[in-house]
Amino acid sequence: MATMKEIAERLGVSLGTVSKGLNGGRDISEELRQDILNAAVELGYTSRRSRKKDQRKLAVLIANMDFETEDSFGYEIVLGFRQAAFATDWAVDVLPIARDFQQAHPFDAFIKQEKWSGVFLLGFSFEDPWLTECRTTQVPAVLLDNAVNENPHVAGIGTDSDEAMNMSVTCLMELGHEKIAFLNGSAGSRISDHRMAAYLSAMHRHRLPIEPNLAVYGYYVADAAKYHVPGFLDRGATAILCGNDLIASGVIECCRSLGFSVPEDVSVIGFDDIPLAEQLAPPLTTIRQPRAALGRSGCHTLLSIIDHVPVSRTLLRPSLIVRGSVAAARPRVAKKQENDRDSVERVAPELYRIYAHMPMF
């Protein structure tokens, strides 16, 4: 277990400063205080005060998501949550939860037994029994990238898809691209539907042509690329947006195998900014999800709900990280020509289908 001295050494500040940062002393900057709290969490420092009271405990419960190594998607989310909890003097348990465990243990009873005041659920999908139980639970809970209707004890948090897709489309438009394809993740997930709607809105807002065959659902794996990229290229797409960075890695690979170079012939933009993104060749331009901030916001939102503020959802702003996978458009003649360039008539019913069946996010 780390000591205050180790925190002081790591940051090159005095022991007195660390004490002020950890114990709410006021004559240090908010910035420095955050750095001290962050170092305390990273080094595993536990105050005597929080060791005493195991009454104030939260949990991060994780299904279907890697979080244990520094390059995994969940790592910084969990770290951010723990930082915010530490700063407000809550202890945190972090547990992976398998599906058969959920089947064997009712959600409410298990949370009660563990004496958690609230839980943050990462990676739970519609097939997970505990997500179904969240519809009616009275346990304060926050879901990442998901939501339930009309339950004041449960909030959803995520990244603002609208702003994300708008940033990507704007970047490409400024580089002269017009035929911009979107290879989304799996159909039928809430987050994929939001991103599809956001893509359609962004294209329309910029008066760019929308072709139904250039806006498709795939799967959240690199392999999805090979089923769709050849069609995109035949139709003259000069840029491809992707539902996540893994899909983007497959798209780059697939373009290359078909004799198209990235970014000279085709620009590619990913989503998430996982550590893999900057190691690709070329390094991937991508939408960064603010993962540590999502974790902190998960904790802030959970504490709001515990404080009887009925949050329905909270969205955080993404940022566009520009690397080598985008360049000025080099127009190509399409082998297959679409008859319909855009049209509200084609797009609106699709948007409408999406919105009519779920709350907007």
Add this chain to the structure above:
Amino acid sequence: MATMKEIAERLGVSLGTVSKGLNGGRDISEELRQDILNAAVELGYTSRRSRKKDQRKLAVLIANMDFETEDSFGYEIVLGFRQAAFATDWAVDVLPIARDFQQAHPFDAFIKQEKWSGVFLLGFSFEDPWLTECRTTQVPAVLLDNAVNENPHVAGIGTDSDEAMNMSVTCLMELGHEKIAFLNGSAGSRISDHRMAAYLSAMHRHRLPIEPNLAVYGYYVADAAKYHVPGFLDRGATAILCGNDLIASGVIECCRSLGFSVPEDVSVIGFDDIPLAEQLAPPLTTIRQPRAALGRSGCHTLLSIIDHVPVSRTLLRPSLIVRGSVAAARPRVAKKQENDRDSVERVAPELYRIYAHMPMF
């Protein structure tokens, strides 16, 4: 200035309990602690600690909104903000801000001069110069019922329109209503557009007929009713949703003057649940905006932004308060018959128009 003794008397607890509640003692319930903090704010108690440090100061800035009397829309919002700020040891200034004051004082410079770490803006509209300055400001700010794009220092908060309209439509549908009209507030405001989209989605989700002449924009005043209610009744509407409670009061009045009784002939539902709502005859069924919680969430969200969490928006859940203005539907023959009953073809482009020009909320 109130003392701890007065807080203890108000709540019927001991002085020691009040002290624990105010100073973070752990062996009292979270519930009681909240009650103590709430009483402290209401009674105007200021701790010696917070009197010392005027460094940690937030502000609530208010344009175009009443907040000073207990029956005004803004009163509980401001109170909720002050409660959450007190609990985390921030001082709060509350100021009405006139438009000419904004013209004379640039936003960033004024906030800096007053030494506020962040501000909560209530009632600012697109005509207010400070809202324009929020697009590029670096001052942490939270806007009620508004938003700006891509500025990580500014978040929007509000009530979940989707859930609100869905609750209203579901309630009426269960009472047998099918022709449900919507008299919205003013066109061109972000919040009105969201409510219109949410109404259209809710009607479609319930497979109820949507008629363009039954879904109209008016103004946020009681007088708006007389221009639209006669048309609704001619077309056979048996229920009318309203953009706020003032509009609803005008709708009830107007129905009566045309010989229709509420709720026997026409059911009416408002929005906001201002104190006026339960004093109407009949008492108004309405969507309650959680005003104190909006204030608390305004403070929580502002502190998140100060802590470098780039919140884009936070939505809170409304609740439906059922009073005497709704009853089982008594079908009437319409004098004017519409040719088009619903159709995605009519509704989708309207939804699309709304979404294409603004971020979803």
